């Protein structure tokens with residue numbers, strides 16, 4: 121049903137303590153994302169977009185403030201619970217693809233499946249997802265360094281989808297791709313959003329942000 | 345089931361093959377060193393025990409010399425004598441365990457040609473002589489003027505069958521000349537009779553020179569069954585010393601125990617020294633694991649960010665060190681069979697006992713120690729890897 125929030129940030133501050141002094145990467149950010157929304161986060165480089173996305177993805181804990189996922193306060197969850205939230209509820213797509221270099225494309229997609237189900241995929245889901253993103257069987261046996269950037273990002277999308285997450289977080293997913301490939305990836309994401317997934321995408325490309333229903337602008341760690 | 349975590353560990357080893365081989369080599373050396381030293385000790389103990397068991401069937405009874413426990417020792421003894429009555433009693437108690445016989449013993453001056461010296465002279469029953477001694481030359485004495493001599497004494501004084509020895513102190517005028525009719529085979533150290541440096545004659549010959557008939561220096565019991573040693577000792581002590589401490593009883597099992605325990609201590613010590621090589625191996629495994637963690641920081645970040653638990657990261661690195669340990673210990677075990685065999689042959693001189701369980705057990709033992717060392721060296725790197733902050737790890741280049 122529309123109107124129920126899947127992600128809610130309340131006054132989230134993130135401070136990195138460096139020898140040279142503290143860096144306030146996020147400054148009392150409050151933000152609500154509804155179930156099924158397609159949100160783009162925009163802002164100049166160094167404004168705190170990645171930091172914000174890492175908070176949404178439960179990769180990091182706020183220095184202060186609260187983050188609710190599906191109504192649950194992540195402050196009350198331990199590392200184990202946050203990890204299984206990342207495994208089951210959240211799919212993450214990175215600018216640098218971040219595939220595991222020792223594993224083949226197929227195994228990279230299978231990895232979260234194995235972590236979740238503790239048995240190999242016998243339903244053919246991994247192969248299906250790879251086919252959907254345009255990676256054929258032969259290509260799936262290759263290791264990431266043998267694939268092009270676009271192919272790697274397709275594999276990464278298949279990996280993010282393998283456990284059927286409600287939320288898809290993408291950090292400049294087209295940043296390292298040519299415009300044609302970037303467009304294909306964006307169409308793929310739009311399609312996934314139409315099928316009901318909540319998508320948050322970080323970008324500084326207005327052409328990419330056009331696909332989103334709502335644009336959130338970040339400047340100096342604050343949401344404008 | 346396909347364990348992707350194990351796969352990752354194996355692939356990491358394969359990619360850094362040379363480095364992994366070098367780390368495992370340390371374990372190989374450690375396992376070979378520990379098991380060879382252990383096997384050497386075990387084989388030494390087994391062969392010494394076998395040697396000593398040949399004389400473990402002897403129980404020596406001497407007269408108690410006032411103070412409890414008295415000297416005794418190797419064939420030595422107190423000046424106290426065992427009387428004929430006491431001997432009869434001992435024989436009644438002990439004859440069911442084996443042969444009981446009496447020993448006359450005296451130390452005296454001797455002269456061969458114009459060479460003078462001292463020797464122990466034993467007086468023994470002729471039948472007993474035949475039972476406990478083997479001759480290398482000549483025959484057992486048949487008269488009261490003939491003797492047999494130990495090989496060491498024979499060597500020192502150039503004694504042959506037919507040689508003559510004068511026993512006794514010339515200055516005191518009381519000397520007896522005896523004829524050598526037989527030379528004994530070497531018998532080694534023993535706690536009943538030290539025959540190698542002695543002159544042995546009949547009881548009559550002995551009492552003819554020294555008198556003291558019916559006053560024995562010791563009574564020996566040769567057991568039919570070695571396992572009776574403790575039982576015989578206890579029974580003799582209990583019955584003979586009921587009212588008053590009359591006799592001391594020595595069995596060889598205690599000496600055997602003390603020698604075996606000394607060898608055991610020595611083996612442990614040598615193995616501990618060999619264990620130092622495992623310490624070196626531990627350092628190199630630790631080093632390799634830390635390198636592996638550092639190299640794979642980004643990979644750890646990726647795995648953590650897509651939902652791998654800390655425990656799974658830990659497992660991945662522990663697998664890596666366990667595999668190195670297993671491979672190293674396996675190769676070490678195979679090599680230890682060969683190298684251990686050579687070491688035992690060189691140090692003990694015989695590999696008769698090499699394949700006995702007491703000896704071979706050191707191989708699995710060393711393997712376990714080697715694998716344990718590997719796991720322990722992997723624990724800290726694995727823990728470090730699992731505790732990395734995912735965001736920091738993802739930023740790594």
Ligand SMILES: Nc1ncnc2c1ncn2[C@@H]1O[C@H](COP(=O)(O)OP(=O)(O)O)[C@@H](O)[C@H]1O
Nearest residue numbers: 136143145164165166167168169170171172736
């Ligand atoms: N792990 C970190 N440690 C220290 N400073 C960081 C860290 N991550 C980000 N920052 C700092 O926080 C600010 C925001 O960074 P980031 O969120 O990566 O910006 P963006 O993704 O918008 O380019 C920057 O000033 C950056 O240097």
Ligand SMILES: [Mg+2]
Nearest residue numbers: 169170171291
């Ligand atoms: Mg960024």
